[in-house]
Amino acid sequence: MQIVQSTKKLYRRLTWSWIPRSDKEAGDAIVKNILLHWFPHKVSKGSISWWYSLWLGTMSFVLFVILTVTGIVLMFLYVPSVERAYASVKDIEYVVSFGWFLRAMHRMSAHLMVATVFLHMVRVFVTGAYKNGRSVGTNRPLNWIIGLALLICTLLLSFTGYLLPWDQLAYWAITVGTNIASAAPIVGEKIRYFLLGGNTIDQGTLIRFYVLHVFFLPVILVSLFAWHMWRIRKDGGLAVVDREALSQKPEQVAPVKSKTYSLLGITNGTTVHVQTRMVNEEENSLPSVPNLSRRIWLVTLVTMLLVMVSSIIVPTPLEAPANPSVTPNPAKAPWYFLWLQEIVTDTTIKLGSFTLNGALVGGILLPGILLVLAIWWPYRDRSSINATGVWFAPERKRQNLIFLALCLFVILLTIVGTFLRGPYWDFYWPWEAWPTTPIRF
């Protein structure tokens, strides 16, 4: 017995520089740490409901974990050099044991993550979850902006990963993408030069995109993600919690005993009462473990299942090796940028002799305006506190409709770009056959 006690003591001495003396101290230690501060002790029933958040944020995180794990394995197998990249991806696909599955999982998770992060943003908007509640010290608009940065980070991660197989699909999608960057006024060409490490997409570009893909962007994403989660705790949980607090009847609560130096303290016959809405903890909340953790594991399981099944069903394309002299017809950007490709096709504006390049209008100005609007919107939205954390609050009907219309427009353009565009970017219905065009000329 003595030995066990001493071993425990020794272990503690070796592993702790400080030992909490009570549960409260232990809890405080966790709550005060940015990384451990994700789980509250208790969660409200509303915030763990399946139908409020749809768990899209959790799904995105699980997808990121899958991407990290499969990505690390792929890093051992992939060679980021122009001569070897395509061959190494081909090896991963056809030679390495389970290589095809790893690559398919990495690819499917990346596509799904773009979708879930986007849908998560849509959910937060239509539930008005970027709005502050009554609590002090909340800053949900900031968390909305962090979320937008996370969305951009996700898109950039996906885009930089797109070049790595060094096949035709990759090469031309990146050609179109980086030329959009060069349409920016004044600095555009310089940005493209810096991004490509030269004037053409070559070894310099491949290694740049590789380092961005496996190091810089993931580090930025993880930091932003930690900040995102920390802010959720600082904001008092999901926005639905504020809604729950509002639905409680106000009650009289005795003030906390403290010293008072105001006249109230010495005036006879006056008692200080605080009218407040208290969430009945016993009735409305549950311990995080196991209620929240169980659901997180369930979402993890479902997400993994979705990724695995779709990786088996959906074929992972690997086209011919990159060839700068042959542009595939049609040449398409990754699907989540096809709405932009559709816009850059239609927005070249001619005003007399002056021509505004569609790449500038559709590739930079329009998305830029949308982003600025999205950042600004939480500060512009003046709906009442009752519209916080509610699906389709009647008060926010008009802005929800406009937002959804914009989202539908983007989705519609994506569908048109994906399924209805054929050679020379002409419009074809799915049942119409594409004309055969010679690949080389």
Place this chain on the structure above:
Amino acid sequence: MKLFRKHHANAPVVVPSASDRPGSRRAFLQKFGVGSVLAAIAGLGYQSIRSLVPNVLYEPPQVFKLGLPQQLAEGVTFLEDKRLYVFREGESYYAISGACTHLGCTVKYTKLNQVKQVEIDGERKTVTGEFNCPCHGSKFYGDGTNFAGPAPRPLRWFRLHIAPDDGQLVVNMGQEVEQNFRLTV
């Protein structure tokens, strides 16, 4: 000014306010120290980013020889690796870039079955071929003038000349020329 302050063993430890006041040596050294660290970080940041801007490019040369002019086939020749169309009309030669002015995809040249009469900048011209871009559907006449799709400018024309040493046809892809440029040999 005292260089070293004497401490009495029994004296209470207080923050020496005199040395912290603006203009004092300690305040100066503090600012100098912080400034040096910031300058060092800025310098490191600059050199890291500057190292990523290439000083030498191992890209294919912009000026290259095509062979003797009379050996070039009549009509259009496409140089795949240079993305360049070289035209020969009897004894005159000109070169048009194959990179679309919208987003840089390679355009495809098609000879028209029927010769077309079109008006370009108020001038009637005969068009025998067209360039089509596979990425966003831009269209250009045979002389590179854009007439449909999102391309904002005509295709670029490059200077041709004859090499003085061996008489070969030389393309200079670093030098753009007007659309009426013709090299007559």
